[in-house]
Every structure is written in C-alpha cells, then in structure tokens.
Amino acid sequence: MVTGQMLAPVFKALNVEAVVYSAALGNNPCFPYDICMRTYCGKDADIVHWEQSYFCGFGRDHNPTLEQMLRQTMFMTSHPIIVFADSATPNW
Numbered sequence: 001m002v003t004g005q006m007l008a009p010v011f012k013a014l015n016v017e018a019v020v021y022s023a024a025l026g027n028n029p030c031f032p033y034d035i036c037m038r039t040y041c042g043k044d045a046d047i048v049h050w051e052q053s054y055f056c057g058f059g060r061d062h063n064p065t066l067e068q069m070l071r072q073t074m075f076m077t078s079h080p081i082i083v084f085a086d087s088a089t090p091n092w
Helices: 002-013 037-041 060-074
Strands: 047-050 081-084
Touching: 037 060, 060 081
Parallel strands: 047 081
Antiparallel strands: none
C-alpha cells in the first residue's frame, strides 16, 4: 500500500491507472496460503511480493514451499513479476 502511494504521482504523470491490493496474511503457516496465489492475489496481479521468511524461509527445509509458490504464480494468466524479500529486509 505504501509503495502504491509513493508511486501514485509517477503513474498519474504517465496517465497509468495503478491499483494496489494488500493480500497480506499475518502469522499464517506456509500451506495452503503460499500455494493459492491466484486466490489471494487475484487473477490479474502484475506483481506478487512474497515475504514470509520467518515461517517459510529460504533454507533447504522450505524449498518445496517456495517451489509451489513459484509454480502457482507462474501459471497465473497475468504472468506476474515475482518479488522475494526476507522478513528482516529494512523498510524503504
């Protein structure tokens, strides 16, 4: 939501309508949420931002989780850009 507010003047100057949805799910387990990207992000998402490394990190134990998230996102009809972030990434 903050990113959308920060970029709104730029999009307006370019005559581009930007719609930002927050599908954040706090304190939830990886499954089923990380594998239902179309349901939670919408079928028309252009960018999907994944940040859940506290519970579903980038380690060997969670590779199947990340793989399923990637597969589900890649098969969305809008072919969104996938952005990964660590839960410890500082806010900008």
